[in-house]
Amino acid sequence: xxxxxxxxxxxxxxxxxxxxxxxxxxxxxxxxxxxxxxxxxxxxxxxxxxxxxxxxxxxxxxxxxxxxxxxxxxxxxxxxxxxxxxxxxxxxxxxxxxxxxxxxxxxxxxxxxxxxxxxxxxxxxxxxxxxxxxxxxxxxxxxxxxxxxxxxxxxxxxxxxxxxxxxxxxxxxxxxxxxxxxxxxxxxxxxxxxxxxxxxxxxxxxxxxxxxxxxxxxxxxxxxxxxxxxxxxxxxxxxxxxxxxxxxxxxxxxxxxxxxxxxxxxxxxxxxxxxxxxxxxxxxxxxxxxxxxxxxxxxxxxxxxxxxxxxxxxxxxxxxxxxxxxxxxxxxxxxxxxxxxxxxxxxxxxxxxxxxxxxx
Ligand code: DAH
Numbered sequence: 001x002x003x004x005x006x007x008x009x010x011x012x013x014x015x016x017x018x019x020x021x022x023x024x025x026x027x028x029x030x031x032x033x034x035x036x037x038x039x040x041x042x043x044x045x046x047x048x049x050x051x052x053x054x055x056x057x058x059x060x061x062x063x064x065x066x067x068x069x070x071x072x073x074x075x076x077x078x079x080x081x082x083x084x085x086x087x088x089x090x091x092x093x094x095x096x097x098x099x100x101x102x103x104x105x106x107x108x109x110x111x112x113x114x115x116x117x118x119x120x121x122x123x124x125x126x127x128x129x130x131x132x133x134x135x136x137x138x139x140x141x142x143x144x145x146x147x148x149x150x151x152x153x154x155x156x157x158x159x160x161x162x163x164x165x166x167x168x169x170x171x172x173x174x175x176x177x178x179x180x181x182x183x184x185x186x187x188x189x190x191x192x193x194x195x196x197x198x199x200x201x202x203x204x205x206x207x208x209x210x211x212x213x214x215x216x217x218x219x220x221x222x223x224x225x226x227x228x229x230x231x232x233x234x235x236x237x238x239x240x241x242x243x244x245x246x247x248x249x250x251x252x253x254x255x256x257x258x259x260x261x262x263x264x265x266x267x268x269x270x271x272x273x274x275x276x277x278x279x280x281x282x283x284x285x286x287x288x289x290x291x292x293x294x295x296x297x298x299x300x301x302x303x304x305x306x307x308x309x310x311x312x313x314x315x316x317x318x319x320x321x322x323x324x325x326x327x328x329x330x331x332x333x334x335x336x337x338x339x340x341x342x343x344x345x346x347x348x349x350x351x352x353x354x355x356x357x358x359x360x
Contacts, residue, residue: 108346174202178218186302222311245280260292289316
């Protein structure tokens with residue numbers, strides 16, 4: 001039976017190798033060379049089995065002690081190396097906050113958000129506040145309170161996304177329009193009311209001019225003695241400002257919406273002759289929104305007395321307006337999160353539109 005070698009030089013050389021390891025890979029190599037399955041210390045420990053009980057009594061604790069001290073030194077060194085690596089990384093990631101901003105920022109305001117901001121500035125200047133409602137609506141706010149009769153085909157007209165039914169069988173919907181914000185506003189506020197409600201809406205549709213999620217702005221005015229003349233003047237003024245023309249000529253065509261009576265679609269004058277649409281002049285008309293006088297049933301449902309108050313409402317699609325104003329030919333890239341596209345069509349986020357400072 002070979003006697004154990006002197007353990008002291010082994011310990012000294014192993015500890016020196018641990019201390020000299022300057023990265024985690026080298027340290028791991030030292031651990032394997034000493035304590036791994038075929039490591040120097042592990043092989044020595046294997047010899048304990050062949051020793052006499054007397055020999056084992058001294059060699060056992062000596063080897064165990066060596067193994068434990070080595071393992072401890074390795075784990076201490078490992079922690080120190082990790083801390084060094086972290087400190088080095090933190091040092092390289094330090095930001096100098098005194099540096100000027102990048103001249104060409106990657107982020108840009110999406111044209112849809114820009115149009116939201118422009119219309120909020122225009123209507124804000126006319127005394128409108130901005131209201132909001134939830135994207136997940138119940139049937140009551142999205143349809144019933146807006147005077148859509150139960151089972152009426154107008155409900156189907158909207159290609160609604162329904163959520164799973166709850167225990168009582170009621171199915172919530174992804175709102176198909178921003179009109180439910182009219183209801184929420186009339187229920188929670190007393191007239192006079194003047195709001196616009198920008199937001200996302202959802203319908204089962206997908207082609208070059210339709211996406212399953214798109215954006216609308218709803219408008220609602222409730223007061224004594226409001227009539228359709230106010231509606232037309234308000235919208236004509238707003239769109240003249242939006243398209244930055246002196247006076248956008250407009251016309252109303254009769255239409256049907258369950259929640260307004262009378263209802264109309266509004267067109268503004270445009271020119272399509274040069275291959276692109278120019279708003280404000282020309283021989284053509286461009287349909288831009290639906291509108292009308294709020295239906296007495298809708299007022300009554302919301303607790304507003306139709307004999308004392310009237311109101312007008314309008315709803316417009318923002319995505320198409322942005323396409324028109326900023327010349328984007330296709331709707332689909334709006335939602336592809338392509339940085340090159342946003343850079344090209346986007347806006348500087350810190351240049352928010354104002355009616356005095358300019359819109360676009
Ligand atoms: N909610 C209608 C839609 O999405 C748009 C609309 C039309 C809103 C007329 C109105 C309105 O407020 O008066 O098709």
